[in-house]
Amino acid sequence: MNIIDIITKKKNKEILSKEEIEYAINEYINGNIKDYQMSSLLMAICINKMNDEEILNLTNSMLNSGEKIDLSSIPGIKVDKHSTGGIGDKTTLILVPLVASLGVKVAKMSGRGLGYTGGTIDKLESIEGFNVALDRKDFTHEVMTIGASIVSQTGNLVPADKKLYALRDVSGTVESVALIASSIMSKKLASGADKFVIDVKVGSGALMKNLKDAKELAATMIKIGKNYNKEVICFLTNMDFPLGSNIGNGLEVIEAIDVLQDNGDENLTNLIVELATYMVSIGLNISIEKARKMVLENLKNGKAYKKLVEIINYQNGNIEKIAKSINKIDIYSDNEGYINSIDALEVGKFVHELGAGRSNKDDKIDYGVGVVLNKKINDYVLKGEKLLTIYYNKIIDFEKIKSAFSISKEKKENVKLIYEIINSNKI
Numbered sequence: 001m002n003i004i005d006i007i008t009k010k011k012n013k014e015i016l017s018k019e020e021i022e023y024a025i026n027e028y029i030n031g032n033i034k035d036y037q038m039s040s041l042l043m044a045i046c047i048n049k050m051n052d053e054e055i056l057n058l059t060n061s062m063l064n065s066g067e068k069i070d071l072s073s074i075p076g077i078k079v080d081k082h083s084t085g086g087i088g089d090k091t092t093l094i095l096v097p098l099v100a101s102l103g104v105k106v107a108k109m110s111g112r113g114l115g116y117t118g119g120t121i122d123k124l125e126s127i128e129g130f131n132v133a134l135d136r137k138d139f140t141h142e143v144m145t146i147g148a149s150i151v152s153q154t155g156n157l158v159p160a161d162k163k164l165y166a167l168r169d170v171s172g173t174v175e176s177v178a179l180i181a182s183s184i185m186s187k188k189l190a191s192g193a194d195k196f197v198i199d200v201k202v203g204s205g206a207l208m209k210n211l212k213d214a215k216e217l218a219a220t221m222i223k224i225g226k227n228y229n230k231e232v233i234c235f236l237t238n239m240d241f242p243l244g245s246n247i248g249n250g251l252e253v254i255e256a257i258d259v260l261q262d263n264g265d266e267n268l269t270n271l272i273v274e275l276a277t278y279m280v281s282i283g284l285n286i287s288i289e290k291a292r293k294m295v296l297e298n299l300k301n302g303k304a305y306k307k308l309v310e311i312i313n314y315q316n317g318n319i320e321k322i323a324k325s326i327n328k329i330d331i332y333s334d335n336e337g338y339i340n341s342i343d344a345l346e347v348g349k350f351v352h353e354l355g356a357g358r359s360n361k362d363d364k365i366d367y368g369v370g371v372v373l374n375k376k377i378n379d380y381v382l383k384g385e386k387l388l389t390i391y392y393n394k395i396i397d398f399e400k401i402k403s404a405f406s407i408s409k410e411k412k413e414n415v416k417l418i419y420e421i422i423n424s425n426k427i
Helices: 004-009 019-030 035-048 052-063 091-100 120-124 138-145 160-170 177-190 212-225 247-261 267-284 290-298 303-314 346-358 399-404
Strands: 076-085 103-109 148-152 193-201 231-238 326-332 337-342 370-373 386-391 405-408 418-422
Touching: 004 019, 004 035, 004 052, 004 193, 019 160, 035 160, 035 193, 035 303, 052 076, 052 103, 052 177, 076 212, 076 267, 091 103, 091 120, 091 231, 091 247, 091 267, 091 290, 091 303, 103 120, 103 138, 103 177, 120 148, 120 247, 120 399, 138 148, 148 303, 160 177, 160 346, 160 386, 193 212, 212 231, 212 418, 231 346, 247 267, 247 303, 247 370, 267 290, 267 405, 290 303, 326 346, 326 399, 326 405, 346 370, 399 405
Parallel strands: 076 103, 076 193, 103 148, 193 231
Antiparallel strands: 231 418, 326 386, 337 405, 370 386
16 A cells, blocks of 8 residues: 555545554654655545545544544543634634633634634733643643633644644645545544534635535534544534634734723624523523523623633733734725725735735744734725724735725625534534
8 A cells, every 4th residue: 555546546536444544644744755745645535525434534644543542530521622724713712711601611722724714722822831732641731620721732632633724824725625524533543632613614715615514514523423432513604704803923913902892893793692591501501592591691790701811821822922023004995985895805805914824834823913803794984984903013015904894885685694503413
């Protein structure tokens, strides 16, 4: 067996066996398969896809590539949350402390940015001193004592995904249902939680560009969960426009704090409430109505924010020192009318060019740059009125961000935030 034969087989749209997938994953981890060879296989998978059995075998090979965390010593149901990533998606930073403040244990393992979408770990590292690399003992202890932890993948936990994740980001192989599903679910299964709520972003600023692909991804992850006797609930949510007002690592942490202090963007807050409601419902085995009431209470009474402070303190972060560039410039509208659309992908590309993302897997990112939107979908803007503020540390063509805004005389109708909620009953 050799990697060239496996690449050729998938290039020719053939089905890879369990043994071939295991060989490719294990030999890549061991360094016997090079990045350029694995990139070729990933590209063949992107183009020619995988069937359900191949995806299960890929997930299993990645899951078994390293150690797993056993959270059985922690009482109660452990719930995990994941988002497929989007422009301005800082939901993890808000959901984890909110849900934990209501007594649901949240063991969260997060990743870095992929493509133009920001990663939770990059955002957390914009907090001075924040340690994302807790060992298994500290990770478990934090979940046990304060109810939640957010960490990056350790070297021994799903090392196959950690290595593939970075390679996909720089080889044009991000947007694949098979690769996304196996990546997400191998991490979720290895982290030891019992149940999962997954936010599948759909639209120009997401990995899934349309509802058809998003539904396929949701169904695939739910099937993987069933195979391991794990409950998975998927939200399909709109990413045709940025989520919230702030895009950029440190800026998104600041906005997450605003939401937890009951002073956040309406769309972002509404999504948080729904995701948290389902997490609390399955975590405490209570009704959706009761869970939603509890979620709203803890957003208003300050308990959710206090839980975030606990998490940051435990992981050695300083909440008073969040990266934010001192250089800023305001951008003004050339037209008058209603904001009909804000192209999330264009905003993501712009923030990436400012330095908030990576073009190569070893690139360092600038945690303090990004944009703050002053206008949202269906807001009315006057000519010469401020559209957004750019925080920067290098000069680029700032005016080109205006092309992301579409302004018309009419409001846009039926702007949905949540398209659908899918569970195993719908598969």
